[in-house]
Every structure is written in C-alpha cells, then in structure tokens.
Amino acid sequence: MTEIGRRAVLAGLAAAALPRPAVAQGARGRVVVVGGGFGGATAARVLHRAGLAVTLVEPVETYYACPFSNEVIAGLRPMSAQALGYEGLRAAGVTLTRTSAEAIDGAARQVRLSDGTTLDYDRLILSPGIALRFDALPGYDEAAAEAMPHAWKAGAQTELLARQLAAMPEGGTVVLSVPGNPYRCPPGPYERASLIAYHLKTRKPRAKLIVLDAKDTFSKQRLFEQAWRALYPDHLEYVPLAAGGQVASVDAGAMSVATDFATHKADVACIIPPQRAAPIAAAAAVADRSGWCPIDPVTFESRLVPRIHVIGDAAIAGAMPKSAFAANAQGKVCADAVIDLLAGRAPAAPKLINTCYSLVAPGYGISVAGVYHPANGVLADIEGAGGTSPVDAPDTVRRQEAAYAEDWYRTITAAVFG
Amino acid sequence: MRLGLLLLVLAGPAAAASPPGASSCSGCHGAPGGAVPSLAGHSAEDIAASLAAFRTGARPATVMNRIAKGFSEPESRAIADWIARGGP
Numbered sequence: 060m061t062e063i064g065r066r067a068v069l070a071g072l073a074a075a076a077l078p079r080p081a082v083a084q085g086a087r088g089r090v091v092v093v094g095g096g097f098g099g100a101t102a103a104r105v106l107h108r109a110g111l112a113v114t115l116v117e118p119v120e121t122y123y124a125c126p127f128s129n130e131v132i133a134g135l136r137p138m139s140a141q142a143l144g145y146e147g148l149r150a151a152g153v154t155l156t157r158t159s160a161e162a163i164d165g166a167a168r169q170v171r172l173s174d175g176t177t178l179d180y181d182r183l184i185l186s187p188g189i190a191l192r193f194d195a196l197p198g199y200d201e202a203a204a205e206a207m208p209h210a211w212k213a214g215a216q217t218e219l220l221a222r223q224l225a226a227m228p229e230g231g232t233v234v235l236s237v238p239g240n241p242y243r244c245p246p247g248p249y250e251r252a253s254l255i256a257y258h259l260k261t262r263k264p265r266a267k268l269i270v271l272d273a274k275d276t277f278s279k280q281r282l283f284e285q286a287w288r289a290l291y292p293d294h295l296e297y298v299p300l301a302a303g304g305q306v307a308s309v310d311a312g313a314m315s316v317a318t319d320f321a322t323h324k325a326d327v328a329c330i331i332p333p334q335r336a337a338p339i340a341a342a343a344a345v346a347d348r349s350g351w352c353p354i355d356p357v358t359f360e361s362r363l364v365p366r367i368h369v370i371g372d373a374a375i376a377g378a379m380p381k382s383a384f385a386a387n388a389q390g391k392v393c394a395d396a397v398i399d400l401l402a403g404r405a406p407a408a409p410k411l412i413n414t415c416y417s418l419v420a421p422g423y424g425i426s427v428a429g430v431y432h433p434a435n436g437v438l439a440d441i442e443g444a445g446g447t448s449p450v451d452a453p454d455t456v457r458r459q460e461a462a463y464a465e466d467w468y469r470t471i472t473a474a475v476f477g
Numbered sequence: 478m479r480l481g482l483l484l485l486v487l488a489g490p491a492a493a494a495s496p497p498g499a500s501s502c503s504g505c506h507g508a509p510g511g512a513v514p515s516l517a518g519h520s521a522e523d524i525a526a527s528l529a530a531f532r533t534g535a536r537p538a539t540v541m542n543r544i545a546k547g548f549s550e551p552e553s554r555a556i557a558d559w560i561a562r563g564g565p
Contacts, residue, residue, distance in 0.1 A: 105565070384504050391501070392500060395494040398494060407497065409497050410497035410498035410501075411501055412501035412504065413501075414505060428544055430546075443546050443547075444543060444544065444545075445544070445546075448539065460539055463513055463539065465512065466505075466513045467504070467513065469507070469511060470506070470508075470511060471505075473508070474504075474507060
C-alpha cells in the first residue's frame with residue numbers, strides 16, 4: 060500500500076484525535092523515561108507527540124549542558140548559557156516527576172521513585188548518563204574532586220574549575236588528566252586543553268598546561284595537534300601514554316599528580332577519571348561487567364533485561380560516540396522503535412548521524428561526523444561516510460565550523476528543552 | 478484488539494515513523510535565521526539534489542559532504558520527501 064493510501068485508511072479509523080495518527084495508531088501502553096538530558100528529554104518529547112502516555116523522571120529543575128561548558132571553564136562564556144529548564148517540556152504537555160529513580164524491577168515492569176511511589180511501565184527508556192568512578196584512580200574520590208575538579212558533569216564542578224583557573228597565579232601550572240576509552244565526549248578533553256591553553260596564552264602568558272593522557276590516539280588528533288603547534292607551542296605540553304602520560308595516582312592535599320615516571324605539582328588540576336553508566340543502570344541490571352549497557356542496535360532495547368531501552372552515554376552504542384548529538388539522535392530512533400513495538404510492529408533498521416564540533420580557540424572550530432547502522436549486532440560506522448574536518452582547511456572553514464558549533468547548540472537545546 | 482490486528486496487517490511489518498537517518502537531521506537544522514541553513518520550505522527535489530551534490534562532492538561543504546556519503550540515492554530521496562512533507 061502507498062504511504063498516502065495507508066495514511067488515508069488510518070485516518071478513516073478514527074485516529075484523528077492523535078497528533079501523528081500514522082505513527083501512534085495502534086501504539087498503546089505506558090512509557091517511563093528516566094533521565095532528562097539530551098537523550099531522555101528528546102525521547103519523552105517524541106513519545107508524547109505521538110500521543111503516548113509518557114512520564115519523564117528527572118530530579119533536577121535546571122539541567123546544565125556539557126557541550127560548550129569548556130568555554131565556561133576558560134572564561135569565554137557565562138554559566139547561565141548552559142542552564143536549561145524543563146518549562147518547555149511541561150508546556151508541551153510532557154508529564155515530569157521531579158524525583159529520581161531509586162530501583163527498577165524489570166520482571167514487574169516497575170520503577171520505584173525516591174519519594175516512595177512507583178511507576179508501572181510497558182516500556183522503559185533509561186537515559187541516565189554517566190557516573191564518575193571514584194574507585195578507579197588512587198587518591199581520587201569525591202572529596203578530592205573538590206580540590207581537583209573533574210568538571211565532567213556540567214554544573215558546580217564547571218564553575219569550580221573556572222574559578223580556580225581565573226584565580227591561578229601568574230606562571231602557574233595546570234595539569235589535565237585524560238582517561239582511557241570509553242568515556243563521555245571523546246574529543247572533550249582535547250577541546251578543554253585547547254581552551255585552557257587559550258586562556259593561559261591570553262591572560263597568564265607565563266603559565267603552562269600539561270596534558271597527561273592514558274592513551275596514544277584520540278578523536279580529531281591530527282587537527283588538535285596541528286592547532287596546538289600553531290597556537291599554543293609555549294603553553295600546552297601533551298604527554299601521551301607512550302611517553303608516560305597515564306596518571307597512576309593523585310594527592311589532592313599536596314596538589315600533585317603522579318605517573319609511573321614523574322610527579323607533577325599543580326596549581327590547578329583537572330582530573331577526568333574513568334567512568335561508567337549512572338548507578339540506576341546497575342540497579343536495573345542492564346549494565347554489564349564493563350559498567351556500560353549492551354543494547355540491540357535497532358531498538359536500543361537492553362541485551363540483559365527485556366522492555367528496558369538504554370540510550371545516550373550509558374549505552375554501548377558501538378561506533379557512536381558518547382555525545383549530546385548522539386543521545387538526541389538515539390532518543391528519536393529509540394522512541395520511534397518503542398512506538399512501533401507498542402503497536403505490534405517490528406521496527407525497521409535505523410540509520411543515525413553524529414556530528415561533534417570542538418573549539419580549539421574562539422572562531423576556530425573542527426568537527427568529526429559519522430553515519431551509523433546496525434551491522435553484526437552493533438551500531439557500526441558506514442564506511443566511506445563521516446570523518447573529520449580536513450587538516451589543510453583555510454581559516455574561513457575553521458571560522459565557519461565555529462559558527463556552526465554555536466548554531467548547533469542553539470538548535471538542539473531549543474529542540475530538546477525549548 | 479481486533480482493531481490492533483487489523484492495523485498490524487494494514488501497517489505492514491515495518492512501518493517506520495521516518496525513513497532511516499531522517500530524524501537525525503534536526504540535530505543541526507532548525508528554525509531559519511541561524512548559521513546552519515533551515516530545511517523548512519524546501520521542496521523534496523531541492524533537498525534530494527543537494528544531498529546528491531554533497532555526496533559526489535559537486536557542492537562544497539564543511540560537514541554535509543561527509544554525512545551525505547552515508548546514504549544511497551533512494552535513501553536520500555526518502556529523507557528529502559519526508560522533510561519536505563514537514564518532517565516530525
């Protein structure tokens with residue numbers, strides 16, 4: 060049957076009350092979404108628009124976005140630009156509970172909330188984000204993070220690192236520790252290094268940044284290294300794993316960061332520790348021994364617990380990076396799959412796109428993009444597509460990509476939270 | 478339940494809400510007036526022709542050339558049709 064023919068038939072079946080009858084007709088059931096970030100808020104919106112009963116569980120009233128938070132750290136952007144509220148979702152009619160999910164019973168299909176109430180579901184979408192592993196790096200626990208911020212969840216930690224950097228004495232040393240894969244926002248640490256170096260170059264020219272990395276290769280590496288050579292030769296020292304860059308321990312009291320080869324005394328230390336899916340994933344038994352959540356690449360349904368879908372940074376999404384763009388794209392695809400499943404239809408194999416911009420300086424943007432599809436049970440890169448900005452691009456392209464980055468943030472935050 | 482079964486037959490086994498990849502576009506393409514061009518008001522022919530030109534490299538781009546290569550001509554056409562009909 061043609062699309063128009065099918066739509067006409069469906070319209071004739073008294074589905075007129077639903078906003079998207081062609082999609083939602085036949086789909087019925089309760090959906091709970093846990094986590095109101097870029098993934099969860101997107102999924103909740105799509106499900107609501109399709110006419111399904113959806114409840115979004117999110118304890119905070121203000122969400123602080125990670126994308127562009129490196130600019131806040133470098134003093135280039137106010138924290139208020141990262142603050143997003145849920146008024147837009149409420150105005151759109153999405154039901155929000157301002158509580159957190161404490162436990163999930165996959166057999167009973169029930170979420171227990173911190174206020175003691177429970178929510179039954181037919182399908183559950185988890186978009187819980189990450190937890191910092193405070194057991195993974197000797198000396199780095201939650202108390203140490205107050206002296207040596209990770210700033211890897213935007214909010215108070217972002218402002219703390221920004222304040223420390225602004226208050227650092229002339230000629231000081233900043234140490235930035237980067238974890239091994241996988242972690243939230245693969246190019247993020249290198250954008251942070253770039254913008255901290257920019258801050259030092261322009262405001263504290265005698266100061267220096269040492270980047271200690273637990274790996275030898277990273278996202279957009281040639282582009283970052285090219286920019287560092289050109290812009291920050293006197294301010295940024297990069298130490299890869301092969302040169303002894305892996306941090307073995309930290310001492311927050313002494314403000315020192317130790318590798319197997321050297322101990323660096325820091326005036327400001329940003330320690331980005333290893334990560335895993337947020338605790339509710341383990342509580343729901345959807346995280347595996349890696350700490351992350353294996354999923355079906357068509358529906359994002361957990362490989363471990365049926366009827367629970369996992370999207371965003373917590374999911375093992377194959378070649379897709381842990382990014383806000385990816386979470387948003389997954390939120391839409393997963394919500395559509397849930398609609399199909401609740402209607403008794405088999406979801407079609409999706410394709411997903413990711414584009415991540417990084418700023419190496421104001422007005423100097425670089426990007427990496429990818430297109431993904433399910434292959435051999437995982438989300439795989441489509442060969443021949445995607446890749447990074449050209450290494451030999453002129454300044455006009457760098458300026459254009461910086462402008463696109465800004466515009467992407469405006470568009471995606473309006474679409475998800477507006 | 479009978480209605481549900483009827484719809485199941487009518488809708489076929491794989492009635493996706495949007496063609497593969499299409500829902501990702503709004504990650505960057507939003508309302509008119511920004512640096513990233515809006516897709517609103519463009520015809521399916523326009524969008525499909527742009528995607529084809531990005532794919533071959535005939536039309537220069539910063540990122541759309543890399544993304545368009547991930548879609549075949551029929552896939553691009555389906556996305557273009559969906560967006561021109563109003564998208565989500």
